[in-house]
Amino acid sequence: MQINTVLKALSHPIRRDIITRLKLGPLTAGKLAAEYDVSKPTMSTHFAALKEADLIYSKREGVTITYYANLTVIEEALGSLMELMGAGNETTHSHPSNREGFISKSEKSS
Amino acid sequence: MQINTVLKALSHPIRRDIITRLKLGPLTAGKLAAEYDVSKPTMSTHFAALKEADLIYSKREGVTITYYANLTVIEEALGSLMELMGAGNETTHSHPSNREGFISKSEKSS
DNA sequence: ACAGTATTTAGCCATTTAACTAATTAGAGT
């Protein structure tokens, strides 16, 4: 599992939505494509990105291709994200967002 | 918290590493920049991406700028990722269902 | 005011990404 590939795959709203839908159950490429306002070829490249990240897999059934959420890899990826971002060593510094000297984004162009 | 901005911010290895380091404690832009084999201006744009996602914040101390992990937002983002990818509604996928009209086509890329 | 240090902004270039249309592949039915 390549964390970089997974995060790049997740960094597009359509691809995140595909994951959400497929977690509810498998869908064919055609049905999935029909849900979004982009062309089928574009959807095909989104499928490929998710497949590359191993977040989904596909099965051909006759003339149609059905996509499935790869739940084990999704769980694995979530674990890695929790390790990256989650709890641990958070006691060494406070969070003085309102302290004097804090540079906020809105304050930037003054 | 914009999930798309957060995920884009996390989709670069240097930026993920910055988060990891800052979670251990604050560091100045200079010290942080010295850790990676890219120029300081390049590091500055990485800081800006993380700041834009609100994953870090900065404080000027005289001539140096110190960066801090924004732990509350990091936790929040992790929560959203868990909601997106995590447990819940993980069907057996025993029979592909015909789900029509879940989310409208108008839900498209940002 | 001037010089020095830390950091960001500006401007530029190469690479990648996301979209499109057109063409191709794969299987089913006639």
Added chain:
DNA sequence: ACTCTAATTAGTTAAATGGCTAAATACTGT
């Protein structure tokens, strides 16, 4: 074999990303 449908691949284009060097900004100390 031919045709229809489903989906992908090929090829193109525009925009975004990530890197660089050089210049500008912001403060400190003299």
